Amino acid sequence: MKAIVTVMLKPGVLDPQGRAIGQALAHLGFAGVGEVRAGKVIELDLAETDPGRARTQAEEMARQLLANTVIESFRVDVA
Amino acid sequence: MKAIVTVMLKPGVLDPQGRAIGQALAHLGFAGVGEVRAGKVIELDLAETDPGRARTQAEEMARQLLANTVIESFRVDVA
Amino acid sequence: MLREMRAAVVTFPGINRERDMAIALTRSFGRAPRMIWHRDTDLSGLDLIVIPGGFSYGDYLRCGAMAAHSPVMDAVRAHTARGGYVLGVCNGFQILTEAGMLPGALLRNAGLRFLSSDCHLRVERTDTAFTSHYQRGDIFRAPMAHGDGNYFADDATLDRLEGEGLVAFRYAPPTGNRNGSARDIAGILSPNLRVLGLMPHPEDLVDPLLGGEDGKPLFDSLAATLAA
């Protein structure tokens, strides 16, 4: 199965990268861009074939390594 | 609308970060992890309310700024 | 005679300031530290463990994240539980926060660029093993070289750190706070004052020929404490 872990900074943690991207988009002339947040995505090929167990596995990986829960939250999608 | 741009290295382009994550997961004792690819995700709050136009906008932003199309490909999701 | 002090420098793949650290420790301690590869987990008989700077595991994913899970870190935890001293500099600081041995996290520099230049640090307390050879309020110079040195913790944690006097160093004028760290924090201590993490590199300023000895008191402090 494929598990996709998306890791974003928690609300309240300053995201200078998101802000810089927002500014750069404005410089390029894109109007109507509000908040921009930048995060990471990690795609995992898992041997596990059961979606539920694959999700549990990926969540465990995110908690232990892929996200730092002091500053980040994560979401797992299984496909 | 919210547009989510996911940027990944193109297939065939070396992804040292993904490789290092894969090795770290193996060291942590996670079995059955095949290829790991690491990418970026950028969440945009757009003033645009039409999903089609929002997607077109976000795709244009990705092409111009968010992705480096020499080595990266991108995907846009609108919500 | 002085008791034999035993210091060790722990290295992970990608660490690159271990030699700088060994030189600084040797200068103040009068003997070279033991160099420990991250797969060795026997830290017995050591007084001080230093985790130096660099790019452990290439800084991939998050700085220090992968090293924090290395088996040697359990041994480092056991060492602190025994009351041993730990110093983490730059990547070492990042590893200590990722391992949960110090609170908070180091985010990307606010300007999103790697910063390599001298910075100035104010000494917030001098009654610790790491700072006794400074005067309180002293401002000293240290090179910094990092892309992710922007100290972050939630307000409650920051209040607690300040309330308990666990801020060791703050960025100070003339260079000031260039990476965006919360409350100008450059280095913090554990509650028992035996673990110090800081971003700048005092170990790279212990020789007049290389621009000064501003970093030397930190190592002299440790040498004096551990010899006592």
Next chain:
Amino acid sequence: MTTRPVDAVLAREFGLNAEEYARVLAIMGRTPTLTELGIFSVMWSEHCSYKSSRVWLRELPTRAPWVIHGPGENAGVVDIGDGLAAVFKMESHNHPSFIEPYQGAATGVGGILRDVFTMGARPIANLNALRFGDPGDPRTRRIVDGVVRGIGGYGNCVGVPTVGGEVNFHAAYNGNPLVNAMTVGIAPRDRIFLSAAAGVGNPVVYVGSKTGRDGIHGATMASAAFGEDSAEKRPTVQVGDPFTEKLLIEACLELMATDAIIAIQDMGAAGLTSSSVEMAGKGGVGITLDLDAVPQRERDMTAYEMMLSESQERMLMVLRPDREHVARAVFEKWELDFAVIGRLTNSGRIVVRHQGRIEADIPLAPLADQAPLYHRPTMPPPPPAPCGEVADTVGLEAALVRLLGCPDLCSRAWIWDQYDATVGGQTVKRPGAADAAVVRVEGHARALALTTDCTPRYCAADARAGGAQAVAEAWRNLTAVGARPLAVTDNLNFGNPERPEIMGQFADAIAGMAEACRALDFPVVSGNVSLYNETEGRSVLPTPAIGGLGVLDDAARAVGIALRPGLDLVLLGATAGHLGQSLWLREVAGQEAGPPPPVDLVAERRVGDFVRARILAGTVAACHDVSDGGLLVAVAEMALAGEVGARLLPGPDGLAPHAFWFGEDQGRYVLAVADSAALLAAAAAEGVPARRLGSAGGLDLTLPDGATISLPVLRRRHEQFLPDWLEG
């Protein structure tokens, strides 16, 4: 995979002309396979064969008693005393840095590091010589940003300090920036590792990263032989992995401390092909490769793709068979790939096997000996017309302020602040502190002085004078810190060699370099040639970048440029007031005209030797050579570095003030000394022109015409351009 017949048309697409392809057919005695054609095409490319430049490179002096290995090895090696050798080289990554600035520059740094540690040296310093387009060109900003991030991203991570370099801007580099990276390493002088393979039957071992389809010969991209998705499958841009490089450095150095390695070579351009062909060729042996054993990152790679892949962070070694297990253990410890992929033979051929088939079988001797060599026509460029008298309409103060803020002279702090200059704990003089970077050798008193120099606008006006000037300036920058200049590496960046006027520039620049190297006992020990630097038929300025290396027996003797209060300023060397091709002429008078300043190599040496002796005698507090921008700019740079002002005396009668203060006459230094009378007397005794310029103190720069500029104002002007332009 669709296949096309191997014929003259395909060979043409691979970059081999009809005559070269005929030679391939003659050597092979049959039609080559696709893989064989690929091997010929990369080995006979300009990059690997130096077919246009070789006849000229022979003119450069390469020997001196202290030279251990000159050109021909992975890097140059010189004796620096204490039983140690310095190993150094410079290399370009121009084209990749235009396509993808970050990765192009990063992999450039990675490549030059490998050239140095493959010889057994621990890298101790990196430098970078950069030329960018006009800041007004919309592409330039992105390129500068990416290149600087890429150099820092790679160098900082591997833990090698980036201690110096140079930067120029000119419209001629629009669409073709030059990114030249230099690495310097230290090795025990009797433990230098070479690439000549030896010992029939010995294992050929691959270490490092896995092989992917990265950067396969650009020429093949034009071929339609690979189906629709070829662009997807074969990225021309390689991604660097500095983390793996760091592991590779440590693993190689660890193994080099044993007796396991017989020969070693990095896989640079043309990867497995050039490394295996060169190792076997140099050793006069044959080699068989079994590609099934090559660590592969991607599925279904063909022999052609593996032989031509330019995946980064890989090395090829020949080991003592009884030490294979030692080597394997080292690389396993560092979690790097290790694979025996072949053996040495006595066949004199390279034989490549893949999936039970022989994909290539080529005799090595003719592949090397019959490589094309061209005496391309040269057309001597016309000598530059004199620029005549140019009147000063703005005065000294306005000109100084304008010059110090212009792109070619403004502070490079925005750049070097992104480079870790202190890692290693041996950096005595960082960027901006001295004319050359000074890096001590760990555990020794001795230090190396390092610099890169070239003034392309001089070379464009007169390549011969410009070539000599670049060498002289490097020698001068080393001298100005008190170092004894030892040797040079170069990176010759030029346009299309098939154009006679470009070949003329190339030949002239080499002639000038050779003359200066000879006169200054400053041989060339390594280098790189980068041709075809042009876009839309417009060539870059001829840019023979020089990397200079010198030694100080005692690092404590090194001086920087920072002025201190109370000292006298003295100018050494002769001033004629040469304004041709000066920055004053360009930035203030709006002209790029005239001949470049001539270099008098005899005077150069006399003045330089005198300056070095004074520095080593401990009588000089600060020293700065006079280069771009002239005398007043040099004095202002010293004042800014020391945060101390100065009061300047009028120049000589009979010379216009702007010519005296902004002329770019060569072979000059400004010294800050406590006792100027003693210095003037010593100079007079040795026939060195000397003149007291004024004295240091206060926080203002007071010009001879009475104008006063405060240092903070000057500093703002000096430091604002790059951040304003790049962060704005």
